[in-house]
Amino acid sequence: MTHGFAVDRAFATVAFKRRLAYKTQWVLGLVLGGGAMLVSMALWHDLLADGALSGYDWSAMRAYIIIGFVTATVVFGAADWQIADRILDGHIAIDLTKPVDFQRARAAEYVGSMISTVPTVIVGVTGAWLLFDPPGPATATAGALTAVSFALVFPLAFGITYLTVLVCFWTKRYLGIMWLREALLGFLSGMMIPLAFMPSWLQAIAWASPFPHFTATPAAIYLGHVDTAGALGLLAAEAAWAVGLWFGARLVFRHAVKKVTVHGG
Amino acid sequence: MVRDKSLTARHVGGVYWRALVAQIRAITEYPADFWVMASAGAMWNVLQFAFITVLFAAVPDVAGWRYHEMLMLSGLFTVASGSTALLVDGVWSTGQMVLKGEIDYRMTRPAPVVVQVATTHIGMQGFGESGIGLLMFAYGWIGAGLSLAALPIGLLGLVCAIVIECALITVFCAVNFWIKGPMSNFAFVLVDLQSNAMVLPLGLFPIGVRIVTLFVIPVAFVNFVPVAVLTGHLSAWWLVGTPLAALAAVLAAVGVFRLGLRSYDSAGH
16 A cells, blocks of 8 residues: 655654654763764774774774764664554554555654654764864765765665564564664674774675665765765665665565464454 | 571562562563574674674784783673673663552562562573673683683672672662653663773773773773783782672662652652
8 A cells, every 4th residue: 555755754754753852862862872982982093093904094983983973873763663562562453454555654754763863963973073073075976975875874774674673573572683683783884893894704794785884885985985986886785775675575564464463362 | 686687688589589580481481582682682792702803803902902801801791781681680660660650569568679670570682691791701711811710700700790780770770760761761871881881991091981980880890890800901909899899889779779769759649
């Protein structure tokens, strides 16, 4: 079942407003993301004091860490629990009776909740810029393509999150699934450590997954580690993952929804 | 009087143990959830292991700490953190219980409220976390060339690490008696900052961070101080502070929870 764009916008707006109502979440996101960013800065400042490692000097690493902060705040701050809860508590049974596409509605809500993290991102990035004075993008084109890469993170994050949330059709809890996803995302995206530090076999595994597009792709484009053609190739791969995950999720949902159980039988 | 006290301690211990066993029996009813949670706990720490391994392929040391020493640092924190999920995971629900008035009937039962709250849940990720943490600690121990003669110090550090971590999380969750909310945000921030910062040598951070983690919120005594003493980065005298920090943390947990119960006014008032 499909529905109009106005419905998507309404779902996104409601999710955005709901998140804005909990202002402590802004502060929490800033403390958690900002704390992780400061720890990374302290670590890499010490390690890169004597020169570059695996193609990263202290200047490039400052920009890399801030890019990681941006994507981590937007992705980890989104409202994935609300989708999981609908499946776990049986609300999905009511959703299925509504004249809206379940996946599209959840995508709109998810993107709305991601947008609500923007104030946290702005405050965090401004603070980091003032404290650490990172370099600007390699070129104006690189800056524009980095922005495109960030924009593609929204559908990509939804695709991965939604696919993993669908596991809740088979389990009674979501927490462990979320942790598994976040652990893999944190490591294979390069948020914990740039992929260039990893052995080639591990890099190959990472690049065969959608995760590097959360940090490694925008960072490589921003820092000029790839030329314009390379950047466009990375963006095409990122977009292809977003589209592939969207349709993959539809296939999984079609099978998973047969498992739906609602309280009381 | 002494007899009564020992009976009371035995009674409290009995209540605690029976409540935990009941939770373990409940877990076995949902094997898929158990394996997902245990795997998630293990995965985070396998990747932390991988992070340290990848990092040390490029650098010889971090602020003077070598590969196996860093594994011990990370491993001991992971064991402590995972143990809190197994031993006192229910304290994370303190905020929700305060909001919903669910402390009421626990106050009428003949057992300490904090024990009843702590045993309302078991974090199944703790099995994976503690297991991988112990592996990292043991692998680091052997790799760092520590002898078995240092084992008593290692065990003291391990026990104190678990006690301090459980007590500090209880304190930070008890903040919700005054700052109402369903989420234990303060405890969450504590654990998150610990998992980022305290798995690294303290020498990386400014003096203010070192003072706070050693003498204000003594998270440095969970893993940094014991491992630094074992590996010779700190003098053995620092080890005296570890049981003292554990005692202080437990007293703080009991005291803060009692104060919280005094200010508790149930739901709907």
